[in-house]
Amino acid sequence: MSLQDEPAGTLQRSELAPVPPPAAPLPGARRLKRTDAIAEAVKDWIVLNALRPGDRLPQEKALMAQFKASKGTIREALKALETQGLIRSRTGPGGGAFVAEQSGEHAMALLANYFFFRQPSIRDIYALRKRLEPDLAASLAGQLGEDDFRRLEATMRLYDHPPATTGEEYQQRLAELEFHGILAELCPNPALGFICRFLQTLLANLTICRRIYDIPNPELRDAGLSYQIRLLRALKSGDAETASAVMHEHMCAAERYMESCEAEFRSGFLKL
CATH class of the missing domain: 1.20.120.530 (GntR ligand-binding domain-like)
Incomplete structure (x- = not known):
């Protein structure tokens, strides 16, 4: 399943750039855990596409395919973003992960x-x-x-x-x-x-x-x-x-x- 097939809020999927792969660490820099690297890549994607609060992230299966990662790894990465207050999750019909409103x-x-x-x-x-x-x-x-x-x-x-x-x-x-x-x-x-x-x-x-x-x-x-x-x-x-x-x-x-x-x-x- 392509990320281009996944809806994201009110934006048209054709307008969105794909989620980039995790960035390679700079020489001498501490290497991020796999889940942290995926979380950072998703954050980059949110910024790259100028997503706003309420816009939906790619669904779990699409992220698994993009990063060649297990369901558990993707869920851990998304949980890290949720803990930071950057996304919120919703279950049931129309559920998924959404960009959260940021509070100063x-x-x-x-x-x-x-x-x-x-x-x-x-x-x-x-x-x-x-x-x-x-x-x-x-x-x-x-x-x-x-x-x-x-x-x-x-x-x-x-x-x-x-x-x-x-x-x-x-x-x-x-x-x-x-x-x-x-x-x-x-x-x-x-x-x-x-x-x-x-x-x-x-x-x-x-x-x-x-x-x-x-x-x-x-x-x-x-x-x-x-x-x-x-x-x-x-x-x-x-x-x-x-x-x-x-x-x-x-x-x-x-x-x-x-x-x-x-x-x-x-x-x-x-x-x-």
Whole structure:
């Protein structure tokens, strides 16, 4: 059975290139297991044909013929792709393997596992935020629409007033981070946006940061709002240089505050 006979979502099979054979390893590179090599070849095929979520992969028999592999080997390769969240399987009539919708949150959760036993410090995270988020802000100058600004302003309204409880204080601090998360989501450079959002997620999940976010600090909230108002003004006017400068100033001020609180916790002035 030819791969050309297998349906793939709404695409016509005649439009699809065949699944390539597994790539030969580079000299000195670790040789992949057979199942891993097949999984990589299928991933290459998805990219080569610009498949979208919901498009169907070639059926099992076609993959067995293409790779001259057993049913068990093909199923193990597909299972690896499913574990990575790249495909989903469906049984019954019309079933098979389909390209899955990719979730940024899922990808960040998987990546965060790498740092589970080697958590970065506040300084580590801000060393990158100070470099990357000014570039992110500059890339958005003059690029956002009215709906984007309404979304950012609605987020700011969550923390433009004193909190009534400690719980609200914490939620306001998360909302401040979400403001930056929205900017990351809107970034025209998806790689830059993803990295900035991931750094924000790491920061929010640090144990020391959760303790810091519980500390009432109206001056910090007012300062953050001031930076964000200036930033929105620069973004609306298309002033990339000012947007970058405001964001860098904001990141430096936030780093100083977070590190001073961390030092007080470590010295015992604040209770962990």
